[in-house]
Amino acid sequence: MAIRLLAVSLHLCILSGIFLAGPALAVSPPRAKAPTGSTPKVSVALISESAAVEPGGMLWVGLRQRIAPGWHTYWLNPGDSGEPPTIEWALPPGWSAGPIVWPQPERLPVGPLMSYGYTNEVVLLTRLTAPADVQAGTSTALRGRASWLVCEKICIPEEADLALTLPVGGVKPATAATAPAIERARRAVPAPSPWPTSLRATADTVTVSVAAPRLAADRIADVWFFPSRWGVIDHAAPQAVTIDERGITLRTARGPLPAAAESGVDGVLVIRERLDQGTVSQAFEIRASTEGAAAGSRPPFALATAVGLALAGGLMLNLMPCVLPVLSVKAIALVGHAEAPTAVLRRHGLSYTGGVLASFGALAGALIVLRAGGAEIGWGFQLQSPLVVGGLAYVLFALALSLSGVLVIGSRLTGLGKGLASRPGYAGSFFAGALATVAATPCTAPFMGVAIGYALTQPPTTALLVFEALGLGLALPFLALSLIPGWRRRLPKPGPWMERLKQALAFPLYGSVAWLVWVVGRQVGPDGVALVLAGLLLIGFAAWIHHGTRAAAPRWRRAATTVALACVAVAIALAPLAASSPSSSAPSPTGARGEPFTPKRLAELRAQGTPVFVNFTAAWCITCLVNERVALHSPAVAEAFARKGVVYLEADWTRKSPEIAAVLQSFGRSGVPLYVVYGRTAVLAPRVLPQILSEGVIIEALEMI
Amino acid sequence: MSDSVSRRRFLAHTGAAVLVTGASATLGRPRPSWAAAAKVGEPAPGFTSTATSGSPVSLGSYKGKIVILEWTNHDCPYVRKHYETGNMQSLQREVTGQGVVWLTLISSSPGTQGHVTPAQADELTSTRKAAPTAVLLDEKGVVGRMYGATNTPHMYVVDKTGLLVYAGAIDDRPTTRRADVQGANNYVRAALEAVVAGQPVKTPVTRAYGCTVKYS
Numbered sequence: 001m002a003i004r005l006l007a008v009s010l011h012l013c014i015l016s017g018i019f020l021a022g023p024a025l026a027v028s029p030p031r032a033k034a035p036t037g038s039t040p041k042v043s044v045a046l047i048s049e050s051a052a053v054e055p056g057g058m059l060w061v062g063l064r065q066r067i068a069p070g071w072h073t074y075w076l077n078p079g080d081s082g083e084p085p086t087i088e089w090a091l092p093p094g095w096s097a098g099p100i101v102w103p104q105p106e107r108l109p110v111g112p113l114m115s116y117g118y119t120n121e122v123v124l125l126t127r128l129t130a131p132a133d134v135q136a137g138t139s140t141a142l143r144g145r146a147s148w149l150v151c152e153k154i155c156i157p158e159e160a161d162l163a164l165t166l167p168v169g170g171v172k173p174a175t176a177a178t179a180p181a182i183e184r185a186r187r188a189v190p191a192p193s194p195w196p197t198s199l200r201a202t203a204d205t206v207t208v209s210v211a212a213p214r215l216a217a218d219r220i221a222d223v224w225f226f227p228s229r230w231g232v233i234d235h236a237a238p239q240a241v242t243i244d245e246r247g248i249t250l251r252t253a254r255g256p257l258p259a260a261a262e263s264g265v266d267g268v269l270v271i272r273e274r275l276d277q278g279t280v281s282q283a284f285e286i287r288a289s290t291e292g293a294a295a296g297s298r299p300p301f302a303l304a305t306a307v308g309l310a311l312a313g314g315l316m317l318n319l320m321p322c323v324l325p326v327l328s329v330k331a332i333a334l335v336g337h338a339e340a341p342t343a344v345l346r347r348h349g350l351s352y353t354g355g356v357l358a359s360f361g362a363l364a365g366a367l368i369v370l371r372a373g374g375a376e377i378g379w380g381f382q383l384q385s386p387l388v389v390g391g392l393a394y395v396l397f398a399l400a401l402s403l404s405g406v407l408v409i410g411s412r413l414t415g416l417g418k419g420l421a422s423r424p425g426y427a428g429s430f431f432a433g434a435l436a437t438v439a440a441t442p443c444t445a446p447f448m449g450v451a452i453g454y455a456l457t458q459p460p461t462t463a464l465l466v467f468e469a470l471g472l473g474l475a476l477p478f479l480a481l482s483l484i485p486g487w488r489r490r491l492p493k494p495g496p497w498m499e500r501l502k503q504a505l506a507f508p509l510y511g512s513v514a515w516l517v518w519v520v521g522r523q524v525g526p527d528g529v530a531l532v533l534a535g536l537l538l539i540g541f542a543a544w545i546h547h548g549t550r551a552a553a554p555r556w557r558r559a560a561t562t563v564a565l566a567c568v569a570v571a572i573a574l575a576p577l578a579a580s581s582p583s584s585s586a587p588s589p590t591g592a593r594g595e596p597f598t599p600k601r602l603a604e605l606r607a608q609g610t611p612v613f614v615n616f617t618a619a620w621c622i623t624c625l626v627n628e629r630v631a632l633h634s635p636a637v638a639e640a641f642a643r644k645g646v647v648y649l650e651a652d653w654t655r656k657s658p659e660i661a662a663v664l665q666s667f668g669r670s671g672v673p674l675y676v677v678y679g680r681t682a683v684l685a686p687r688v689l690p691q692i693l694s695e696g697v698i699i700e701a702l703e704m705i
Numbered sequence: 706m707s708d709s710v711s712r713r714r715f716l717a718h719t720g721a722a723v724l725v726t727g728a729s730a731t732l733g734r735p736r737p738s739w740a741a742a743a744k745v746g747e748p749a750p751g752f753t754s755t756a757t758s759g760s761p762v763s764l765g766s767y768k769g770k771i772v773i774l775e776w777t778n779h780d781c782p783y784v785r786k787h788y789e790t791g792n793m794q795s796l797q798r799e800v801t802g803q804g805v806v807w808l809t810l811i812s813s814s815p816g817t818q819g820h821v822t823p824a825q826a827d828e829l830t831s832t833r834k835a836a837p838t839a840v841l842l843d844e845k846g847v848v849g850r851m852y853g854a855t856n857t858p859h860m861y862v863v864d865k866t867g868l869l870v871y872a873g874a875i876d877d878r879p880t881t882r883r884a885d886v887q888g889a890n891n892y893v894r895a896a897l898e899a900v901v902a903g904q905p906v907k908t909p910v911t912r913a914y915g916c917t918v919k920y921s
Binding site: 082112147230231256 | 781782909913914915
């Protein structure tokens with residue numbers, strides 16, 4: 001957050017910098033005092049991102065250390081020896097200072113020992129907050145005393161008084177001299193890790209597992225974990241790093257502090273990634289707990305446990321609002337036919353179970369095959385398609401109408417009906433089972449996540465077994481009722497309550513429909529919602545016309561059926577239309593998420609003179625991820641896109657795409673990230689942004705349009 | 706699709722890599738096996754080293770006595786803090802007066818900061834009015850590595866039965882400021898008091914602070 005605010009104010013600085021020639025900021029480099037009387041090994045300066053103080057405002061300042069060649073200063077955790085720098089602030093009344101925000105450290109081996117720190121130059125950031133009552137027109141002197149240890153082979157403690165006098169006024173541009181240093185420091189501060197991380201400790205080793213799937217292992221040059229506390233790991237021990245489809249696993253020697261690893265560890269993971277233009281370092285703040293949120297790194301539990309959990313999850317599914325009505329109606333039908341021959345009922349139960357198991361098998365099979373093909377999908381993957389979601393809304397709506405009594409789908413679907421012993425009756429039960437499965441997919445019961453997560457990491461046969469256990473759990477209540485006559489006798493006596501219950505059960509289904517329409521809204525925006533709602537209206541009309549003319553003359557009935565079928569056909573035709581309605585109108589849940597890139601779309605937009613920002617990215621590209629997290633998807637950038645009327649296209653290269661590869665090649669690139677800004681006219685060449693982005697860089701580029 | 710086929714495809718798709726990253730210094734030559742170093746709660750590893758007098762001193766000969774090990778480097782600012790304030794010497798005097806053995810160890814290799822000849826070491830003891838039982842010259846760093854000594858000062862307490870009961874800093878103020886000696890919580894004194902009272906040491910392991918031990 002702090003980083004974002006920093007970038008926003010940085011952006012304001014740049015904006016105003018276009019119009020104002022900033023007055024040079026007087027930074028008098030304070031003399032560092034070296035107790036030995038020799039020249040100080042570190043020259044320090046207090047630098048500011050902004051040349052003025054804003055009443056009640058926030059100001060990022062940096063302690064810049066220029067370190068003599070061969071010498072180093074220390075990080076928050078200095079490693080095997082040393083001491084991190086401190087700043088004792090002596091600020092005017094009302095001011096407050098935050099803690100030091102540490103840029104990513106380097107590892108500095110000293111003989112057999114290891115230090116963590118900085119060489120050459122480092123800027124340690126601190127956020128200061130001004131009181132609201134500072135008088136505009138005056139000036140404020142910010143003072144403090146910095147102490148640090150600087151070491152080569154020997155160590156020297158040094159200290160210096162810091163002073164920086166800033167005028168009080170609006171936010172003014174940062175000085176040209178100090179802004180880049182603050183910007184560099186900001187980029188070197190670790191970003192929160194997007195990946196779940198867990199920790200395993202033995203008597204001698206500590207293993208940190210970072211669930212970062214699908215990293216391009218061949219592009220990773222180096223990985224190092226810097227713990228933020230002493231004692232958890234042996235700082236100097238080699239770190240054995242494995243990168244595979246599950247993520248990064250790092251094993252190293254345990255540190256000397258007893259029980260330290262058991263309470264978890266936090267620190268900074270620095271990954272050096274090879275890009276086209278050289279190697280970049282990305283730092284992530286990680287917090288690994290022994291409880292471990294990462295499913296992939298958990299010790300896998302027994303198949304039996306997974307099957308048990310799946311069975312329980314399947315049972316739970318019966319209580320979900322989308323499934324309960326389907327099951328209840330079947331159960332009600334049983335009530336009405338409690339006296340039917342046991343063999344017949346048993347066959348119905350088995351048909352229903354068969355329907356559930358067959359459809360679960362089909363779904364799981366599709367899931368397994370797609371995942372083997374490299375698709376990163378989980379349970380409920382089918383709901384990623386607005387077409388499927390719309391279709392599901394139609395089916396559940398029709399089912400709800402039938403429960404409300406508007407439509408009689410009749411014996412085949414919802415009940416055992418008159419043709420209890422007839423074959424179509426069994427087919428109906430089988431179909432009801434399939435329907436229950438379809439209706440169940442959006443409702444993930446609490447136990448299912450774990451079991452499915454396990455299933456998907458297992459060989460296909462094991463995965464299928466777990467999925468079928470889930471299906472069996474779903475089918476179990478009805479199966480039990482049909483197989484065990486004793487249970488059936490416990491059912492209440494048939495009566496008018498059955499009809500009323502059926503009608504009441506329509507409402508959970510209507511609720512499910514409302515939810516599915518909302519999902520469509522998230523996926524394709526209000527236009528898609530309108531089309532799906534129109535489809536539902538048509539289905540309602542078709543149901544009414546069909547039901548209302550049941551007692552009419554055959555001629556009328558035929559006409560009504562024709563009209564009803566036509567309505568349903570139109571409704572069905574609307575669904576793909578809804579699914580393909582432009583997604584740019586969809587509200588994005590997390591800042592700017594662009595519409596997918598196609599060369600055609602880009603050409604269209606450019607022909608219209610619309611400025612375009614194209615983000616060539618991939619899920620396995622760490623730099624892309626960091627850029628999106630710290631800059632591209634931030635509200636400030638989204639606001640700038642909106643203000644400048646820029647269309648944001650995302651070219652996702654996670655999976656191979658010859659189209660995207662061709663565009664990358666046209667920019668002389670063989671990989672991502674690549675950021676291109678196209679201006680309003682085709683005359684101007686598109687502008688390629690640096691591979692490391694900040695909000696400031698993007699906003700500045702957008703301002704040039 | 707069989708399991709092996711899909712897995713092979715997956716690996717081919719994403720690639721898998723193993724890196725071992727370590728400091729070149731630690732990969733290039735055998736690093737001290739800190740894993741085998743002294744562990745608090747276990748018997749303190751035995752050693753024999755040479756005192757400034759030239760006679761060998763071995764830990765085993767002090768069985769039945771409490772032994773304190775102090776790693777030092779007289780030019781290290783952190784060591785100077787404790788000697789120039791008289792803090793280290795007064796602790797030495799206080800505990801040796803109670804029959805505790807105090808061994809000061811110097812593991813700086815020749816040519817590095819803190820390395821001294823026996824004569825220089827004795828002179829330092831007399832000019833600083835220090836009161837160790839003996840000063841041991843460990844210029845090859847054998848004992849230092851055995852104990853995993855990383856810093857100067859780095860303190861160890863061995864109880865009468867030969868168990869290592871404390872390893873770490875001298876106190877809880879990891880600075881070079883002389884003013885911080887006053888009011889600091891001295892871990893070594895606390896450990897000694899616990900050992901004498903027959904109680905477990907409350908804080909048996911702390912992060913030693915100071916300068917790196919100048920191993921070769």
